[in-house]
Amino acid sequence: MRPIAAWLSICLVFVFCARAGAADFSFQGYADFRLVVPGGEVSWLDGGLGKLRYGGAQPDPNFRFAEAVGQGALLLSDELRIVAVARIEPKQRTGVDLIEAYAAWRPQLDGWLAALKVGAFFPPFSLENTDLGWTSPYTLTPSAINSWVGDELRTLGAEAHVEKQTSVGTFSLTAAIFCCNDPAGVLIADRGWTLDDRPSGLIENIREPDATLILFGGTPPERTPLFIEIDHRLGWYVGASWSMAGIGKAALYRYDNEADPAQHQDEYFAWRTRFWSLGWESHLDSLTLLAQGMSGDTAIEPFAGFVAVTKFKSAFVLAAYDLDDWRLAARAEAFQTRSTVGLVPLEEDGHAFTAAASWMPKDWLRLTGEVIAITSRRGERVIAGLSPQQADTQFQLSVRFLR
Amino acid sequence: MIRHPLALAGVLLLASSAVHADDLHVVAQTGRMFHPGEISIRPGEWLTISNRDDFIHQIYVKSDAMNFDSDEQPPGQNVSVNFPAAGSFEVRCHIHPKMSLTVHVR
Numbered sequence: 395m396r397p398i399a400a401w402l403s404i405c406l407v408f409v410f411c412a413r414a415g416a417a418d419f420s421f422q423g424y425a426d427f428r429l430v431v432p433g434g435e436v437s438w439l440d441g442g443l444g445k446l447r448y449g450g451a452q453p454d455p456n457f458r459f460a461e462a463v464g465q466g467a468l469l470l471s472d473e474l475r476i477v478a479v480a481r482i483e484p485k486q487r488t489g490v491d492l493i494e495a496y497a498a499w500r501p502q503l504d505g506w507l508a509a510l511k512v513g514a515f516f517p518p519f520s521l522e523n524t525d526l527g528w529t530s531p532y533t534l535t536p537s538a539i540n541s542w543v544g545d546e547l548r549t550l551g552a553e554a555h556v557e558k559q560t561s562v563g564t565f566s567l568t569a570a571i572f573c574c575n576d577p578a579g580v581l582i583a584d585r586g587w588t589l590d591d592r593p594s595g596l597i598e599n600i601r602e603p604d605a606t607l608i609l610f611g612g613t614p615p616e617r618t619p620l621f622i623e624i625d626h627r628l629g630w631y632v633g634a635s636w637s638m639a640g641i642g643k644a645a646l647y648r649y650d651n652e653a654d655p656a657q658h659q660d661e662y663f664a665w666r667t668r669f670w671s672l673g674w675e676s677h678l679d680s681l682t683l684l685a686q687g688m689s690g691d692t693a694i695e696p697f698a699g700f701v702a703v704t705k706f707k708s709a710f711v712l713a714a715y716d717l718d719d720w721r722l723a724a725r726a727e728a729f730q731t732r733s734t735v736g737l738v739p740l741e742e743d744g745h746a747f748t749a750a751a752s753w754m755p756k757d758w759l760r761l762t763g764e765v766i767a768i769t770s771r772r773g774e775r776v777i778a779g780l781s782p783q784q785a786d787t788q789f790q791l792s793v794r795f796l797r
Numbered sequence: 798m799i800r801h802p803l804a805l806a807g808v809l810l811l812a813s814s815a816v817h818a819d820d821l822h823v824v825a826q827t828g829r830m831f832h833p834g835e836i837s838i839r840p841g842e843w844l845t846i847s848n849r850d851d852f853i854h855q856i857y858v859k860s861d862a863m864n865f866d867s868d869e870q871p872p873g874q875n876v877s878v879n880f881p882a883a884g885s886f887e888v889r890c891h892i893h894p895k896m897s898l899t900v901h902v903r
Contacts, residue, residue, distance in 0.1 A: 422828050422850075467851060477851050498851070500873035507874050524853050526890065531892055557871065564868045639866040677855065677866075677891035716894045754895045776842060796829070 398694040422526055423464035426794045431455040433681040433768075435458035435785035439485060439592065441604040441615050445461045445744070445768050445774050447590040455581055459484060460792065461592070463493070463527035474499050477769040479527055482596060491595025493527055494548075507557040508568075514596055514621075517631060518568055519543055519647050520547070521673045521749040522682050522712065528593040533750040534764045535591045539671070539688045539727075544593030545600070546581050546620055547649075550574040551628070568647075570631050576653045579665030579692030583704040586742045586772055587729040594620055609739060612633045624664040625657035633671075642676035642683075655695040667692040669706075675687050684712040699793070703734040706787075721752040729770075739777070743771025760794040824888075825849045826870070826899055831888065831898035840883050840902050847875045853892045858900075860884070 430452065436442025440716035444450065452458075461483040478605065479494040496513025516523070520540045522530050528544045530536050551572030558565050563651045584606040594600055604614035629651035637643035649671070654663035669690020678682045687709035695701045710727030726747040733740050746768035753761045769785045776782060798901055822844045825832045829850070838844060848854045848870040858865040862884050867876045869892075879884065880902045888898040 420827065465851065474853075498872070507871065509871070510872060526852060537823075555871070559868070609889075637868045639868050643869060675869075677857075679859070682891060719895075721894060756897055 418469035419466045420469070421464060422467075422797060424464065424526070424529075424794050424796045425462040426460040426792055427457070428460045428793070429455060429457050429791040431436070431789040433788045435780070435784050435786050435797060437590075438588050439590070441601050441729070442531045442782070443603050443605055443772060443778060443785075445586075445770055445788065446745075446766060446786060447592055448558060448788055449786070451752055452741075455789075462777045463529075464528050473501050481527065484758075485592070486595060486598055487682050488595075488597055491597045493593060493595060495596070505558065509555045509556075511549075511553045511555075512551070513752045514548055515553070516593075516635065517543065517570070517647075517649070518553070518555075519547075519631075519645075519649070519671045519688075521645065521675045521686060522644070529591070532684070532712060532714045533725060534681075534762050534790055535589050535748060535750055535766060536710045537588040537686065537712070537725060537727050538589055538729045538746065539686055539710060541590050542582055542708075545588070545590070546575075546578045546594070548575060548594075548596065548621060549631075550621060563636050563641075566637075568631075568633045568635075571628045572630070573628055574621050574623045575629065575651055576622060576657075576664040577668035578651055579616055579653075579660055579694075579704075580618055580620075581771070582665070582667075582706050582731065583665070583692055583694075586731050586740075586770075587706070587708055587744065588747055588770060589748070589760060589766055596621055603774070606682045606740075608777050609774065616781040617752075618662060622659065622662065624659045624662065625654040627652045627654060634768065637657055640791070642674060645671075645673045647671045648689070655701060657699070663696070665692045665694055680716040682714040682716075683713075684710075684714075685715055700735070702737065703742065704737075705734065705750050706730070707731045719754050721754070723750045723752075724748065729756075739773040742770055742772040744768060744772075758796050760796060762792045762793075762794070763790070764792070765789045802820045808813055813869045823847055826854045826890075826896070829893045834897065835901070837901040838880060839903065840853050841879070841881055842902075843875045843879050844868075844900060846888070846898075848872055854896070856888050857890050857891060858886050860886055861898060862886070868878065 430448045432448035432452045433446045435444035437444040440451040463481045465479045476497045494515045496515045499510045523540045549572045553570035555568045599617035599619050606613045631649040632649035635645035650668040653666045655666040657664040671688045673686040689707040692703045693703040708729035712725040713722040728745040748766045750764040766788045771783045815834045854870045856867045879882045890896040
């Protein structure tokens, strides 16, 4: 992690530790162990173009420690708290990485809900990944949209949120400014969409596909930082939502990291990334329905006058049904990327189906079985000696101990 | 009908005070659980449920005697529910189905 982001997180953790003995402190977390039957294609996390978290580089099948995530919250007053979320995960090069670290101020206002967050945290675009550590209460693996948000996006800055209940529903507005996320877009362009439940840590650098490096004359393996400031320009997002009990919630966001695509630091570019995100959520008795669509583009200007733009879009629908201690969920989604300058190997089309069954016999225990079937076409696979068209299936049985 | 603005203000003030008095019953949502998990109140009293987690919750009551379904509760948000009739009611969360609060109204 580069200076600004590093200092921000370190300061928050320092304050967190310094005050831990003097204020209310709470801890939540989980440890997750899995039986995995991985997909056949090498996962993108191992330098391949596989779309799933586990792939051909893992033995088949295998039992593994997936991750342990802990969230500490320090309540400085009724209105102010400091939160840090850390993770231990086998692929991290550091033993522990930070996922989020922020201060949240929620003043008590009559008739209004207001909140200000400062630090490093996930943007609020997901109606799916609403639980601790970017996890979903419905499936193990989030949609392609929210996998990508977890992989590449983090708000390193400040976010303000106001909310007002009225007789015709609850209206909210959210606005944020942030820095230090200029490479966001490199993965959606070079790797494409994926389905994985491993959000990037704030400290780590992420593996780039070997095929992309070869395509552009590089030498694999190579990693890229995601949370660095390159052009010294602030990004922003704004959003609005409406919700009404018994009907649902709609949320619309616009994101633009305002990166200067001509700027770079060493071999790492500032990717100008912007998108629209629209989501819908309904809870109807035991049935939950979620839908989200995202459309945007990301661009770099590797030399003057040549701007390489990758357009991306995806959408999913998810249904979940609760039955006593069980929750059944199914999701269907489609995704696409297109190059505007004829970089056909980086274009892709795909779709995926996910089914999950969770059993929660105790407050501290959740067992989830999940299967993902994904089919995608990406020309870049030819470089790796594969057919552009690949179909993959991943099965996971997770035992999650919650605290 | 209340015709005078001061009289109307007085009525509103009394109503506001009554709500505050009834808001003494507070249940916190922390760690995907209600704390306490069981509470007794009197008919007509209000129960305030406060999200003290750092992620969203929601509450609903579904029974023959009453139904209630809240919006999502962002962190820090309180939801107040009135229980007009005697009985035992289960308060749950659509998002976290293991969360359960029993409210005895008697």
